Amino acid sequence: MNIQAKPVGASGLRTKWSDGRLLHIHIAPAAAYEMEELAEANLIAGRGIEGDRYFLGTGTYSPKPDAREVTLFEMEVLDALARNDPPLQASPIKLEPEDHRRNLTVAGVPLDHLVGKRFRVGDTILVGGRLNFPCKYLEELLGMPVYLPLYNRSGLNCRIEKGGVIRRGDKIEPLDDR
Amino acid sequence: MTARLIMKMAVAEVRPVTDTVTVYRFEHPRRPHLPAFNPGAHVDVHLPDGKVRQYSLCGDPDNDTAYEIAVKREDEGRGASRWLHENLRVGSVIPVSAPRNNFPLADGARRHVFIAGGIGITPILAMVTHLARRDLPFELHFCARSARTAPFAASLKHLCGPERLFAYFSDSSSQAAARLDVAEILSKVEPGTHVYCCGPQRLTETVRAAAVHWPEGSVHFEVFKPTLDENFNPEPFDVKLASTGEVLRIPANKSALEVLRGHGIALPASCELGLCGSCACGYREGVVIHRDSVLDLTARQNQMMLCVSRARVSVTLDI
Numbered sequence: 053m054n055i056q057a058k059p060v061g062a063s064g065l066r067t068k069w070s071d072g073r074l075l076h077i078h079i080a081p082a083a084a085y086e087m088e089e090l091a092e093a094n095l096i097a098g099r100g101i102e103g104d105r106y107f108l109g110t111g112t113y114s115p116k117p118d119a120r121e122v123t124l125f126e127m128e129v130l131d132a133l134a135r136n137d138p139p140l141q142a143s144p145i146k147l148e149p150e151d152h153r154r155n156l157t158v159a160g161v162p163l164d165h166l167v168g169k170r171f172r173v174g175d176t177i178l179v180g181g182r183l184n185f186p187c188k189y190l191e192e193l194l195g196m197p198v199y200l201p202l203y204n205r206s207g208l209n210c211r212i213e214k215g216g217v218i219r220r221g222d223k224i225e226p227l228d229d230r
Numbered sequence: 231m232t233a234r235l236i237m238k239m240a241v242a243e244v245r246p247v248t249d250t251v252t253v254y255r256f257e258h259p260r261r262p263h264l265p266a267f268n269p270g271a272h273v274d275v276h277l278p279d280g281k282v283r284q285y286s287l288c289g290d291p292d293n294d295t296a297y298e299i300a301v302k303r304e305d306e307g308r309g310a311s312r313w314l315h316e317n318l319r320v321g322s323v324i325p326v327s328a329p330r331n332n333f334p335l336a337d338g339a340r341r342h343v344f345i346a347g348g349i350g351i352t353p354i355l356a357m358v359t360h361l362a363r364r365d366l367p368f369e370l371h372f373c374a375r376s377a378r379t380a381p382f383a384a385s386l387k388h389l390c391g392p393e394r395l396f397a398y399f400s401d402s403s404s405q406a407a408a409r410l411d412v413a414e415i416l417s418k419v420e421p422g423t424h425v426y427c428c429g430p431q432r433l434t435e436t437v438r439a440a441a442v443h444w445p446e447g448s449v450h451f452e453v454f455k456p457t458l459d460e461n462f463n464p465e466p467f468d469v470k471l472a473s474t475g476e477v478l479r480i481p482a483n484k485s486a487l488e489v490l491r492g493h494g495i496a497l498p499a500s501c502e503l504g505l506c507g508s509c510a511c512g513y514r515e516g517v518v519i520h521r522d523s524v525l526d527l528t529a530r531q532n533q534m535m536l537c538v539s540r541a542r543v544s545v546t547l548d549i
Contacts, residue, residue: 084234088238
């Protein structure tokens with residue numbers, strides 16, 4: 053069956069990209085703990101990243117049910133913050149990939165367009181849940197005013213449809229929706 | 231309540247300073263620079279059994295590469311100091327929070343008077359280190375059982391000099407015969423002077439009583455209460471009573487103990503801080519978020535402290 057040709061949504065447009073990459077993998081054992089970088093990680097379908105707070109049920113938002121098995125963040129947003137674009141604050145904000153507290157830092161992937169869409173990270177398959185919303189809690193942890201600068205670009209919360217091992221450098225590719 | 235980052239820090243140095251007090255220096259395995267702190271700040275140290283304890287930072291506030299705490303081993307205490315003494319070695323890794331300061335030097339003070347007792351010297355050591363370096367006016371009254379048990383006695387002497395350090399030792403063999411006379415020190419209110427006290431309860435009570443005529447906000451105390459994790463966000467949950475099947479909703483801003491009490495269920499309770507153990511209650515069917523400092527891991531399997539502990543979604547209590 054040629055699902056390539058199957059249009060998605062009323063507009064008939066599909067979200068496509070070609071150079072998506074996984075740059076960093078971070079987990080934290082519990083709420084407020086510093087994120088730790090991994091070279092590879094094991095995704096468990098329906099649960100999360102082995103060792104991460106939302107896999108273990110020890111996250112700040114664990115008691116609030118949501119598709120939060122794995123969270124993604126765009127490297128492009130960190131770049132934009134570093135050049136104060138748009139100029140929302142007095143000076144640029146230098147955030148490291150471990151600072152934003154999402155699990156996967158990606159490049160070349162339009163996360164805002166992936167709500168409800170399936171896509172591949174290495175051999176695994178993720179499904180976009182809801183767009184992540186910046187929280188004051190992150191501001192407190194970092195001691196930096198990031199709430200407003202992250203508005204509308206705070207990443208994507210995902211569900212894991214197909215688990216497996218992901219590695220730094222893995223390709224991230226669109227899948228056609230069923 | 232501000233959330234603070236918890237960092238897994240490595241013990242870089244273990245340095246006994248008296249028979250019972252040991253200094254631990256923590257460094258970060260990956261960050262050469264740590265979140266900065268002001269004199270008087272403390273960190274939370276997270277123990278493997280879930281206990282969280284606050285310790286004042288006693289190191290140099292101008293050094294952002296390490297945090298130092300001094301821990302007095304209290305064998306009669308609640309177990310944390312003993313655990314640290316028995317388990318922390320150079321290279322040990324332990325979660326430590328970014329600093330917070332409830333005991334800062336007052337802005338705009340013209341002079342600072344410190345009154346410290348025993349291990350209560352720890353935040354004040356950082357404060358006098360800061361002031362001495364900047365040649366700002368202060369005096370330190372430091373009492374301890376004996377010169378031998380007084381932590382940091384030698385460094386304080388060096389740091390403060392005889393004109394700013396007044397040491398009082400209660401053992402008779404000590405040459406410093408003078409007794410600390412708090413009432414005398416605080417008899418005259420000096421405008422622009424701030425007073426800081428940290429030490430055993432008897433000392434803080436004495437200072438409080440002797441300072442009643444001082445202007446509000448000019449006398450400061452560092453009192454460590456058993457800490458509840460400041461990063462904890464309470465959520466509402468349901469409590470089911472096993473005997474009647476009745477379900478009570480516990481809102482985020484109330485404890486199970488309070489709600490049960492409000493429903494006429496009288497339960498023994500005392501400190502209501504998760505310390506005394508009076509309100510322990512059996513439970514079944516539920517994921518409990520234990521936040522007390524008394525129950526050990528085995529007891530936590532079927533008991534919870536209703537004053538501070540909560541549950542995910544719901545829990546059935548043996549009531």
